Amino acid sequence: MRVLLKLVLDCEPDAAWQALRSPAVFRQVSSPLMVFTSLDEEGFQETWSEGEHRVAAKAFGLVPAGEQIIAIRTEERLDHVHGKHESPTRVRIVHDTGRGLSWPLTLTKHWHHRMAVSAQSDGRTLYRDQLEFDAGALTPVLWLAYWGFWQWRAVAIRRLARDW
Template identity: 30%
Template structure:
């Protein structure tokens, strides 16, 4: 199954790209709907690197949803494209690509999010939840930018 979403955002492409490489931004954009914490008591780095990060996933930071491992396959600063291979308790196969491009004015960013996932017999029900989560993430990112908490 594929979900693809694109948003024009009122932020510099370089600034948005730097935020996308940050675990703190990942947590801000998912919050308060979803919470992610490193398993084993480790701390997340200031910036992602090409390695695996085992996380605990919670709904509203209260209801445990199991584990979710994000393995960063590439973080390409030149093309501003980041790709991951993810899996966990809820979703078995999750290939995620995020890209940032300059908007038509040059001062705005186009954020493109594409997900290829498979979840066996639960793929269709999972699609609905993941799609709604993507809509939430894009709206949350826009809200954080407009409020100055992501600039």
């Protein structure tokens, strides 16, 4: 199942790209619904490095929601707009293909979160966010929870982007 966001952000693409790779921004757009703590020995760094990062999650900062791996990979590509005579658009993408390590996060069996940024003609940023996940029979129920959380993130991302 999928959860999608498509937003135009009031910031430059380079600033949005830096924000997407920031654990601090990840924590800001998740809070207070979900509060994440790094379980890596060195803690959260300034920028996500490629690879796996172990975190603990608490709902509203109080209720343990389990531990998970955030598995980061970045990609850059050129997208061609069909039917237009414009240059290809540079798209930068952060992929998270992590997994839950403890209950209830282990209910989700497949997780692929993509966040992409590209330039708009007016200098602002096109931000696309897609979560694909599978939790078996619980997928529709979790979709509601993830959809609500993604709406929360959208509000926070729009608000924060003005200062990136």
